Amino acid sequence: MSRFYYYLIIINMVANIIASVPAILLNYHDDGAVISMLLSIAAGVLLVTLYTKFFLKYPGKTLPELLEKTTSKWFYLPFVFVLAVLWFVAGLITLITFTFLLIRYLSPEMPIILICLTLILSVIFGCILKTDRVMYTVEMIMIITSPLILFIFFKAYSSNSLNWDFVREAALYINQVPNWHSFSACFFLFLGAANLFIFNRFFTDKQKFGFRQIMFIVLISVGTLFTTYFIPIGFNGLEGIDDLVYPWISTTDSIRMDYFIIERVLFMFLLFYLGIAFLSILIHWYAAVEFLKFTFKLEKIKYKDKVIGIFLPLPIFVAISLYFVTVLTEYQLFQYSSYFYDVLVFIFPGMILLFTYINRRMKNDESPSEN
Amino acid sequence: MSSEENIKWINEQFKDTNELTMKTLEDEDKKAELFYIKPLIDVELLQQIVIKPYFEMPSETKYIRYLKALPQFQDSKSPEQLKTEVLNGNVVLFIQNKFYLLDLKFSFNDQTNTASVETTIHGSQLALSDNIATNINIIRSDYHQPTLYVEYSTIGQVNNHKLAIIYDKEKVNKNALNIITEKLQQVDKQVITSTVQLSNYINNKKYSLFPQLIMTERPDRIVYNLAGGKVILLVDGNPQALIAPVYFFDFMTSMEDNYHSFYISFFLKFLRYTGLFISLLLPGLYIGITSFAPEVFRTELALTIAGSRIGVPFSSFVEVLFMLFFMEMLLEASIRLPKTISATATTVGGLILGTAVTEASLASDIMVIIVSAVAISTFVIPINEMAFTIRVIRFFFILAATLLGLAGLTLALYALIMYLVSIDSFGEPYLKFNEKKTSKTKAGEEI
Numbered sequence: 001m002s003r004f005y006y007y008l009i010i011i012n013m014v015a016n017i018i019a020s021v022p023a024i025l026l027n028y029h030d031d032g033a034v035i036s037m038l039l040s041i042a043a044g045v046l047l048v049t050l051y052t053k054f055f056l057k058y059p060g061k062t063l064p065e066l067l068e069k070t071t072s073k074w075f076y077l078p079f080v081f082v083l084a085v086l087w088f089v090a091g092l093i094t095l096i097t098f099t100f101l102l103i104r105y106l107s108p109e110m111p112i113i114l115i116c117l118t119l120i121l122s123v124i125f126g127c128i129l130k131t132d133r134v135m136y137t138v139e140m141i142m143i144i145t146s147p148l149i150l151f152i153f154f155k156a157y158s159s160n161s162l163n164w165d166f167v168r169e170a171a172l173y174i175n176q177v178p179n180w181h182s183f184s185a186c187f188f189l190f191l192g193a194a195n196l197f198i199f200n201r202f203f204t205d206k207q208k209f210g211f212r213q214i215m216f217i218v219l220i221s222v223g224t225l226f227t228t229y230f231i232p233i234g235f236n237g238l239e240g241i242d243d244l245v246y247p248w249i250s251t252t253d254s255i256r257m258d259y260f261i262i263e264r265v266l267f268m269f270l271l272f273y274l275g276i277a278f279l280s281i282l283i284h285w286y287a288a289v290e291f292l293k294f295t296f297k298l299e300k301i302k303y304k305d306k307v308i309g310i311f312l313p314l315p316i317f318v319a320i321s322l323y324f325v326t327v328l329t330e331y332q333l334f335q336y337s338s339y340f341y342d343v344l345v346f347i348f349p350g351m352i353l354l355f356t357y358i359n360r361r362m363k364n365d366e367s368p369s370e371n
Numbered sequence: 372m373s374s375e376e377n378i379k380w381i382n383e384q385f386k387d388t389n390e391l392t393m394k395t396l397e398d399e400d401k402k403a404e405l406f407y408i409k410p411l412i413d414v415e416l417l418q419q420i421v422i423k424p425y426f427e428m429p430s431e432t433k434y435i436r437y438l439k440a441l442p443q444f445q446d447s448k449s450p451e452q453l454k455t456e457v458l459n460g461n462v463v464l465f466i467q468n469k470f471y472l473l474d475l476k477f478s479f480n481d482q483t484n485t486a487s488v489e490t491t492i493h494g495s496q497l498a499l500s501d502n503i504a505t506n507i508n509i510i511r512s513d514y515h516q517p518t519l520y521v522e523y524s525t526i527g528q529v530n531n532h533k534l535a536i537i538y539d540k541e542k543v544n545k546n547a548l549n550i551i552t553e554k555l556q557q558v559d560k561q562v563i564t565s566t567v568q569l570s571n572y573i574n575n576k577k578y579s580l581f582p583q584l585i586m587t588e589r590p591d592r593i594v595y596n597l598a599g600g601k602v603i604l605l606v607d608g609n610p611q612a613l614i615a616p617v618y619f620f621d622f623m624t625s626m627e628d629n630y631h632s633f634y635i636s637f638f639l640k641f642l643r644y645t646g647l648f649i650s651l652l653l654p655g656l657y658i659g660i661t662s663f664a665p666e667v668f669r670t671e672l673a674l675t676i677a678g679s680r681i682g683v684p685f686s687s688f689v690e691v692l693f694m695l696f697f698m699e700m701l702l703e704a705s706i707r708l709p710k711t712i713s714a715t716a717t718t719v720g721g722l723i724l725g726t727a728v729t730e731a732s733l734a735s736d737i738m739v740i741i742v743s744a745v746a747i748s749t750f751v752i753p754i755n756e757m758a759f760t761i762r763v764i765r766f767f768f769i770l771a772a773t774l775l776g777l778a779g780l781t782l783a784l785y786a787l788i789m790y791l792v793s794i795d796s797f798g799e800p801y802l803k804f805n806e807k808k809t810s811k812t813k814a815g816e817e818i
Contacts, residue, residue, distance in 0.1 A: 102778050106663075106664055106776070106777060106778055107663055107664065107776045107777070107778065110775070110776065114775065115775075115778065118775045118778060118779050118782055119778075119782065122782040122783065122785060122786040122789075123786075125786075125789070125793075126789050126793075129789075129792075129793050132800070133792050133793050133800060136792045136800055136802070136803045136804075137788060137789045137792045137793075139803075139804055140788050140792060140802060140803075140804070141785055141788055141789075143804075144788070260669075261668060261669060261672055262667060262668060262669065263668075263669035263670070264666070264667070267664070267666075267667045267777075271777060271778070271781045274778060274781050274782065274785070275781070275785055278782065278785045282789075
């Protein structure tokens with residue numbers, strides 16, 4: 001597979017380390033979180049495989065294009081609009097989570113609207129770029145941020161404060177009945193593959209997706225989930241872990257670099273993770289704008305011969321985000337994102353039915369034309 | 372036309388200049404008319420290969436054959452073109468009512484320069500000359516490929532400068548070449564005197580901050596880029612060539628990188644990129660950390676910085692802007708001043724201002740260190756145009772840090788990367804890790 005495909009998957013996984021996923025998981029640490037994680041890896045990898053195999057069949061085609069060919073208008077227009085909403089909400093969750101993080105840990109005196117606006121304004125113009133440019137941006141920022149993030153993970157694993165006994169103890173809870181919320185939160189990590197709905201436009205070459213590629217994804221996901229869940233436990237212990245609002249922030253704040261000019265790892269972690277959050281929002285909102293473009297034919301809206309249609313969603317995005325960032329509390333954010341993940345567990349496996357339908361229609365379409 | 376009419380016509384064309392020389396060569400039964408503009412041509416050569424043989428040859432037919440065999444002989448063109456050719460340094464001969472053109476151009480600007488803008492320690496010290504023919508000669512003698520293709524045209528409606536578009540026909544990026552030729556046709560400026568001016572006209576963007584063509588004086592860079600499939604533009608009378616399309620990384624490459632061993636050039640590149648980030652981010656970081664989040668640094672360092680700021684009456688961004696402003700002034704002044712005085716500017720600015728400003732507590736000691744670090748790091752960027760751009764971009768970063776703190780600074784960096792990826796240089800993304808790039812460097816190495 002092209003390396004850009006892995007970026008899509010990895011960003012979705014890694015971005016959620018700081019979002020509500022670890023908090024949800026740790027909340028159920030004695031109530032089936034471990035077994036849910038294992039189950040979700042199996043289910044998630046299966047989903048990634050099916051999604052990838054489906055889109056490999058149609059190189060360079062986006063899902064809306066395929067739908068337009070195979071289904072009728074009354075179905076695909078509302079359907080794609082729903083997809084746009086889902087992708088927008090996914091980006092919105094990352095945005096609001098990071099805004100809360102910044103105001104809590106980096107600049108408490110700044111108005112929350114200003115912080116949120118900074119994030120939005122830096123990212124929003126990326127939503128109207130060409131697909132390949134988005135991918136190149138993703139690659140550049142990944143390459144700048146990932147060495148430091150890997151270093152921080154290395155520091156975490158090699159830290160003296162990491163108590164492996166806690167980790168072993170937490171792993172013993174494997175014999176519980178799996179928990180629905182923790183399963184859906186984990187499952188969300190794998191939905192990076194769903195970005196292919198739009199980003200498949202970029203992958204025009206024929207590619208191979210076999211056993212090795214699947215194993216690679218399993219490896220990444222196991223690594224990410226293990227780090228997400230067990231490292232905070234190793235640092236903070238099991239007692240009261242479910243009270244932590246941002247387990248990963250508390251964890252990185254326990255890591256010290258004694259001889260470096262920046263002693264607290266937290267700040268480096270925050271600023272470099274800002275890059276990952278930036279990319280996560282960019283990818284989700286880009287896809288959302290593309291879905292909207294498709295539903296409302298935005299490219300046809302012109303004013304004085306200039307296409308202004310593609311700019312129309314942007315102010316709406318800004319307005320909605322600014323509204324929610326002022327209204328929501330941290331608790332509500334966790335609640336609602338947990339519900340959001342729950343809904344996704346139904347929607348995305350359901351898509352596979354749609355894929356089989358598209359496959360059959362496409363075959364039917366092709367065979368008469370061959371004759 | 373009879374010869375009288377021809378002479379009359381030529382005189383008519385040049386009636387507004389007094390430099391047209393007309394000579395009649397007469398010998399027994401032979402007669403020829405000679406026209407040229409004296410300052411443009413090589414008089415000695417004219418005497419040797421045109422006038423002297425004329426009187427030695429027995430017949431006119433033989434002389435004409437001799438003329439046609441000369442390497443300076445040009446194919447006869449329409450009478451209208453005669454005018455431009457004469458202005459380009461040609462000699463016109465009228466014999467038996469026919470005209471013959473000889474290129475006897477004499478130019479004083481064909482001496483090659485030594486590299487002065489892109490200096491290196493290793494490698495060739497040769498730079499381009501002011502003469503387009505000499506430059507093409509240099510390029511051709513460094514790039515031995517039959518596929519090397521040179522297209523000539525003229526630019527500037529009034530001054531009619533000669534322009535050469537040079538590329539390797541096999542390797543060239545065809546899409547970019549089309550865009551460039553298209554853009555060149557759209558340029559309708561009256562006077563174009565330099566390549567830099569041309570580069571501003573063909574990138575079509577009045578407000579673009581980032582240079583979309585590299586200006587270079589080094590033949591080895593030109594050859595390296597030709598092999599990489601790029602297009603070279605040369606304007607007569609200019610010791611600089613333009614290279615397009617470019618990637619951001621091209622601006623961070625010095626030709627010397629290829630002349631060092633791997634580890635050394637890796638180290639130099641590392642220095643350069645660190646310099647880039649320091650010169651972009653350091654002033655913003657200072658503002659962000661002192662004014663927004665002093666707890667980021669370890670306690671001792673935070674205290675040192677706070678201690679050195681005791682007595683400074685400004686907030687950090689005023690301090691940064693104040694010092695940076697004077698640094699930029701100093702830079703600008705030392706470029707404009709005559710060489711003999713510019714040393715004084717450095718002394719006055721660097722030593723006296725730097726020390727006095729801290730003693731008067733208008734800026735902290737650390738601020739002075741930061742400003743000098745920033746100034747030095749800016750000079751590490753090998754291509755001058757990019758260094759100018761970085762100097763301007765730095766102020767945006769300072770603004771972002773002033774308004775929005777460290778998060779603003781970081782996001783500004785990410786947004787800048789996104790902006791760089793989104794703009795193109797003649798159809799190529801400006802910033803991108805290119806798989807083709809490796810094959811390009813390979814092509815470069817083969818030579």
